[in-house]
Amino acid sequence: MTLLRRIRITPTLYIIFLMLPIYWLLTMALKTNAEILGGFSLWPENPTLANFKTILTDASWYNGYINSTIYVVLNTVISLIVALPAAYAFSRYRFMGDKHLFFWLLSNRMAPPAVFVLPFFQLYSSIGLFDTHLAVALAHTLFNVPLAVWILEGFMSGVPKEIDETAQIDGYSFGSFFLRIFTPMIASGIGVAAFFCFMFSWVELLIARTLTSVDAKPIAAVMTRTVSASGLDWGVLAAAGVLTIVPGAIVIWFVRNHIAKGFALGRV
Amino acid sequence: MQKKLNQKAWFLVLPVFLLVAFSAIIPLMTVVNYSVQDSFGNNEFYWVGTEWFVEILNSERFHSALGRQLLFSGIILVIEIPLGIWIALRMPKKGWGASLCLVLMALPLLIPWNVVGTIWQIFARADIGLLGHTLASLGIDYNYTQSAFSAWFTVIIMDVWHWTSLVVLLCYAGLSSIPNAFYQAAKIDGASRWAVFRYIQFPKMKRVLMIAVLLRFMDSFMIYTEPFVVTGGGPGNATTFLSIDLVKMAIGQFDLGPAAAFSLVYFLIVLLMSWVFYTVMTASDAEANK
Numbered sequence: 001m002t003l004l005r006r007i008r009i010t011p012t013l014y015i016i017f018l019m020l021p022i023y024w025l026l027t028m029a030l031k032t033n034a035e036i037l038g039g040f041s042l043w044p045e046n047p048t049l050a051n052f053k054t055i056l057t058d059a060s061w062y063n064g065y066i067n068s069t070i071y072v073v074l075n076t077v078i079s080l081i082v083a084l085p086a087a088y089a090f091s092r093y094r095f096m097g098d099k100h101l102f103f104w105l106l107s108n109r110m111a112p113p114a115v116f117v118l119p120f121f122q123l124y125s126s127i128g129l130f131d132t133h134l135a136v137a138l139a140h141t142l143f144n145v146p147l148a149v150w151i152l153e154g155f156m157s158g159v160p161k162e163i164d165e166t167a168q169i170d171g172y173s174f175g176s177f178f179l180r181i182f183t184p185m186i187a188s189g190i191g192v193a194a195f196f197c198f199m200f201s202w203v204e205l206l207i208a209r210t211l212t213s214v215d216a217k218p219i220a221a222v223m224t225r226t227v228s229a230s231g232l233d234w235g236v237l238a239a240a241g242v243l244t245i246v247p248g249a250i251v252i253w254f255v256r257n258h259i260a261k262g263f264a265l266g267r268v
Numbered sequence: 269m270q271k272k273l274n275q276k277a278w279f280l281v282l283p284v285f286l287l288v289a290f291s292a293i294i295p296l297m298t299v300v301n302y303s304v305q306d307s308f309g310n311n312e313f314y315w316v317g318t319e320w321f322v323e324i325l326n327s328e329r330f331h332s333a334l335g336r337q338l339l340f341s342g343i344i345l346v347i348e349i350p351l352g353i354w355i356a357l358r359m360p361k362k363g364w365g366a367s368l369c370l371v372l373m374a375l376p377l378l379i380p381w382n383v384v385g386t387i388w389q390i391f392a393r394a395d396i397g398l399l400g401h402t403l404a405s406l407g408i409d410y411n412y413t414q415s416a417f418s419a420w421f422t423v424i425i426m427d428v429w430h431w432t433s434l435v436v437l438l439c440y441a442g443l444s445s446i447p448n449a450f451y452q453a454a455k456i457d458g459a460s461r462w463a464v465f466r467y468i469q470f471p472k473m474k475r476v477l478m479i480a481v482l483l484r485f486m487d488s489f490m491i492y493t494e495p496f497v498v499t500g501g502g503p504g505n506a507t508t509f510l511s512i513d514l515v516k517m518a519i520g521q522f523d524l525g526p527a528a529a530f531s532l533v534y535f536l537i538v539l540l541m542s543w544v545f546y547t548v549m550t551a552s553d554a555e556a557n558k
Binding site: 024 | 271272273274275276277278280281283284285287288290291292294295296298299354355358359360365367369370371372373374375376377378379380381382383386387388390391395396397398399401429432433436486489490492493497510511512514515518519524527531534535538539542543546
């Protein structure tokens with residue numbers, strides 16, 4: 001028993017280290033501003049939900065969450081639809097320039113977003129997509145499509161090629177084979193890829209903020225503006241922060257059994 | 269797996285190619301365009317050749333930002349990779365404990381980056397933050413808005429908090445692919461703890477570790493939002509990393525030419541490094557598949 005405890009002590013300490021700042025954010029969200037600035041206390045004396053109420057009743061706040069959700073979902077759908085056939089091609093065939101193409105795709109995952117801020121702003125302004133959800137969704141494909149291709153290719157390579165050949169002999173056309181046999185077989189890979197597209201689109205701020213002003217403003221940008229405008233409204237800021245963690249936590253819960261393999265991009 | 273040669277596969281790749289070309293090549297060409305021209309406003313541009321590149325490569329500002337960036341990425345890798353391996357080795361292997369660990373550890377990865385900044389801004393403040401208050405009451409002079417050392421400490425511990433889990437999850441995935449029979453064999457042979465790590469666990473983790481180093485290097489090299497929210501690049505320029513400097517130049521001062529040259533040099537550095545990593549990675553893959 002003592003041995004068992006000694007083995008687990010490292011992860012426990014690490015998780016406490018991870019949870020402390022989040023706990024602190026949560027207590028801030030449950031305090032009034034007067035209490036936050038009035039004195040130092042480890043937990044809220046009079047817990048209040050007023051900060052959350054401010055956010056959930058004010059359209060300029062909760063629209064931020066709606067906007068973020070719209071472009072994140074849009075981005076995930078677009079990324080997966082184009083990445084599926086491409087990943088299949090990379091996992092099954094050799095073709096002219098395949099290795100160079102694959103590296104070029106990956107290099108976009110490694111492009112610093114700061115490099116693309118200004119040109120994206122000009123590009124999407126000139127084609128009239130500025131301040132739309134579609135603009136942010138398309139811009140985020142820059143790093144999400146390569147990632148989705150990489151993950152899906154890893155999972156697809158794990159499916160034996162004999163399956164393809166058998167289906168062909170059985171008279172399946174390529175389309176119906178792909179949709180009805182192959183896609184269900186890599187369902188967990190698709191889930192993991194969707195998780196990553198969701199994750200990187202959800203956490204990104206620099207590009208999303210630059211491409212929007214009013215109609216498609218993401219929650220992250222709403223937060224930064226409020227800080228500078230109204231001075232330091234710590235309580236509401238913390239409550240907004242807590243609410244941005246919730247969708248991530250829900251998504252993690254759904255993929256918890258695949259998460260480790262997923263982070264290894266399907267290549268363990 | 270032996271792959272068939274099939275040029276028609278290009279049709280399957282075409283949508284990705286077009287989409288990424290739209291969102292990567294067009295903007296990149298805009299940058300290239302700016303990097304060789306100067307403007308007096310009114311959309312009138314004239315050719316200046318490599319002037320901006322010479323200016324950037326010789327500027328003190330770029331050198332110091334690059335130096336800080338390399339130092340930051342180096343410190344991050346030195347801390348996060350060994351720590352991540354160690355935690356992964358100590359994690360429960362299966363059952364609800366493992367699931368709980370995975371879910372809790374993955375949580376920081378899904379917090380929007382500016383919220384990560386906000387969390388640490390609140391957490392580290394000396395008046396209202398738990399960390400800041402604790403350090404202050406221990407008599408340590410800690411203030412991340414005034415002292416460069418405190419600012420660096422905050423930014424680094426924040427990144428460790430934010431990203432070590434990625435390394436843990438990758439190593440955990442590598443470890444859980446080791447069949448139990450390996451450990452039993454080691455036990456029968458009376459192998460030491462170190463030998464088990466050196467000859468069984470480490471070789472299995474090598475591949476995912478490569479991915480971890482690659483991702484951690486790239487992402488720490490491009491870091492922008494989190495330190496920007498916490499320190500704003502200060503005090504002075506103490507935590508102004510490459511991305512922060514670039515955005516300051518492009519959006520703040522609107523120096524399009526130098527900013528574009530800066531972008532290209534920056535991108536080329538990242539690209540070169542990732543090419544080296546990628547080549548090493550695929551080479552060791554090919555070796556493993558032999």
